[in-house]
Amino acid sequence: MVKFMNIIKLNENFISEIDNLLKENNINILKNRIKEIKYKLTNSEEFFKNGVYEVSREWLIKNITHAEKSKSVERVKHYLKKIIKGLTEIKTTGINEINLNRWEEYTEIITDSLWIIDRRDNSGVHKAWYHGNFIPQIPRQMMLRYTKKYDLVVDTFLGSGTTLIECRRLGRHGIGIELNKEVAEKAKELINKEANPYNVITEVVVGDSREIDFEEILKKFGFKSCQLLIMHPPYHDIIKFSDDERDLSNAKTVKDFLKMFEEVVDNTYNILDDGRFLVLVIGDKYSNGAWIPLGFYCMDAVLKRGYKLKSIVVKNFEETKGKRNQKELWRYRALVGGFYVFKHEYIFIFQKVEK
Numbered sequence: 001m002v003k004f005m006n007i008i009k010l011n012e013n014f015i016s017e018i019d020n021l022l023k024e025n026n027i028n029i030l031k032n033r034i035k036e037i038k039y040k041l042t043n044s045e046e047f048f049k050n051g052v053y054e055v056s057r058e059w060l061i062k063n064i065t066h067a068e069k070s071k072s073v074e075r076v077k078h079y080l081k082k083i084i085k086g087l088t089e090i091k092t093t094g095i096n097e098i099n100l101n102r103w104e105e106y107t108e109i110i111t112d113s114l115w116i117i118d119r120r121d122n123s124g125v126h127k128a129w130y131h132g133n134f135i136p137q138i139p140r141q142m143m144l145r146y147t148k149k150y151d152l153v154v155d156t157f158l159g160s161g162t163t164l165i166e167c168r169r170l171g172r173h174g175i176g177i178e179l180n181k182e183v184a185e186k187a188k189e190l191i192n193k194e195a196n197p198y199n200v201i202t203e204v205v206v207g208d209s210r211e212i213d214f215e216e217i218l219k220k221f222g223f224k225s226c227q228l229l230i231m232h233p234p235y236h237d238i239i240k241f242s243d244d245e246r247d248l249s250n251a252k253t254v255k256d257f258l259k260m261f262e263e264v265v266d267n268t269y270n271i272l273d274d275g276r277f278l279v280l281v282i283g284d285k286y287s288n289g290a291w292i293p294l295g296f297y298c299m300d301a302v303l304k305r306g307y308k309l310k311s312i313v314v315k316n317f318e319e320t321k322g323k324r325n326q327k328e329l330w331r332y333r334a335l336v337g338g339f340y341v342f343k344h345e346y347i348f349i350f351q352k353v354e355k
């Protein structure tokens with residue numbers, strides 16, 4: 001379920017105990033019995049033997065405490081009913097596994113559009129070896145919001161394989177395309193070192209996302225379509241990833257870069273299910289004293305291709321050691337040149353419009 005949650009499993013005894021309480025109309029009796037239930041939850045095994053109803057301890061205790069402290073019988077019953085519903089019914093949007101009856105439990109999931117993340121997740125095989133990678137929290141958050149277990153995620157610019165490592169952790173199938181063979185090999189090696197508890201497919205394919213036959217690749221691994229597209233292209237020529245002219249970082253002009261990016265968006269359009277999501281992670285650049293809004297140019301390109309915009313997330317760049325040393329220099333340059341120092345990139349979230 002969700003990271004860092006203390007998950008417990010309750011049994012039928014617990015449900016029937018709460019059900020019985022709902023028949024009681026004396027507030028003092030109600031409160032005393034709730035106190036007893038709370039006591040049993042922490043001091044006995046009674047509600048846990050052969051437990052099947054999964055719930056986080058925090059959520060349960062919070063709602064029982066609300067019930068206990070409520071001043072009217074109606075309010076007490078409101079919380080008791082909420083507990084029963086949260087335990088026995090699942091309400092989702094259909095595109096993820098978030099049980100909306102227990103939405104307060106999902107504290108890991110970010111819902112604000114400004115992300116200040118100071119630390120990358122460096123756990124397990126996630127290493128920051130690849131210059132130009134994204135922090136694992138990005139694909140993780142996107143998969144938690146926009147996919148279910150065993151959905152297929154396609155990353156068109158795989159790089160070091162961050163997305164596929166997260167796929168293994170979250171139980172999503174993943175296929176990643178990477179142009180650079182050596183990078184793809186190294187990514188593959190790392191991905192295979194990550195445990196695969198859900199036994200999902202995580203495949204790395206070497207190729208050019210502008211023209212590779214996605215339908216054929218999906219078919220090869222047993223899929224007809226995907227449920228999430230993740231695109232983290234080069235931010236034009238900010239980092240040169242290779243000498244390959246098919247590499248978007250080698251586009252001669254911004255116009256050429258955009259054309260190449262558009263080709264990738266077009267080439268993936270048919271494999272994404274209607275109503276599903278495309279996530280674009282990109283930053284802007286400077287050229288000849290002008291801010292080039294690559295992010296908005298790319299956003300516009302996607303919007304012209306059958307997608308609607310769901311959100312723009314602005315995320316800080318975390319400070320690497322190297323950048324910290326250059327901070328003073330950039331501040332000076334900014335003051336001289338009349339510009340602001342880049343501190344953010346974008347996560348654009350689009351939904352494929354149903355035809």
Ligand SMILES: C[S@@+](CC[C@H](N)C(=O)[O-])C[C@H]1O[C@@H](n2cnc3c(N)ncnc32)[C@H](O)[C@@H]1O
Nearest residue numbers: 133134157159160162179208209232241247248
């Ligand atoms: C910004 S990086 C992606 C980093 C990745 N998200 C990670 O965490 O490692 C962009 C990647 O796109 C690759 N690339 C560039 N042009 C490509 C193309 N036409 N098809 C597929 N991959 C390409 C580059 O080699 C580079 O590894």
